[in-house]
Amino acid sequence: MVDTVLNRLLLLATLIAPLTALGEVLTLEVTGVRPNGKGEVIVCLFRNGEHWLDMGQAFGCETRSPDSARIEVVFDVPAGGHYAAQALHDENGDGKPNFRIFPPKFLEGFAFSNGYRPRMKPNYDKAKFEPEPGATVRLDMSY
Numbered sequence: 001m002v003d004t005v006l007n008r009l010l011l012l013a014t015l016i017a018p019l020t021a022l023g024e025v026l027t028l029e030v031t032g033v034r035p036n037g038k039g040e041v042i043v044c045l046f047r048n049g050e051h052w053l054d055m056g057q058a059f060g061c062e063t064r065s066p067d068s069a070r071i072e073v074v075f076d077v078p079a080g081g082h083y084a085a086q087a088l089h090d091e092n093g094d095g096k097p098n099f100r101i102f103p104p105k106f107l108e109g110f111a112f113s114n115g116y117r118p119r120m121k122p123n124y125d126k127a128k129f130e131p132e133p134g135a136t137v138r139l140d141m142s143y
Contacts, residue, residue, distance in 0.1 A: 023076045024133045030071040030087045032141035034109060039091040041066050043073045043139075046084045052124040055095070059083070077131065084127035085113040087139045111139035
């Protein structure tokens with residue numbers, strides 16, 4: 001009986017160990033948010049360039065109320081690979097970034113990883129990063 005319990009515990013430990021080794025915690029810290037209570041702040045994380053800018057297909061998205069100038073979002077991510085993050089202060093609640101074509105200008109607050117400030121369509125390679133275990137990546141909002 002004791003052998004059976006020990007064998008089951010050993011099997012359980014063997015199955016769980018790889019799962020804990022795969023995941024890392026990545027914190028996205030969004031600063032410079034206009035705490036005006038309008039709309040929501042959408043923070044999205046993209047992995048390896050897949051579905052870049054398509055918030056519905058992102059690796060992960062979290063929504064927060066703009067009640068503070070600083071917002072923190074935590075994601076559990078697989079080890080390895082590269083990521084890019086974006087934040088949008090969707091003040092009008094339409095679920096997408098609004099911008100003017102000429103002259104090009106975002107009409108709502110936005111931020112990208114690496115401090116990237118695009119003038120036209122955002123480029124994944126300029127926003128991508130490889131996170132260290134337990135890393136915090138800062139995104140500074142621009143309005």
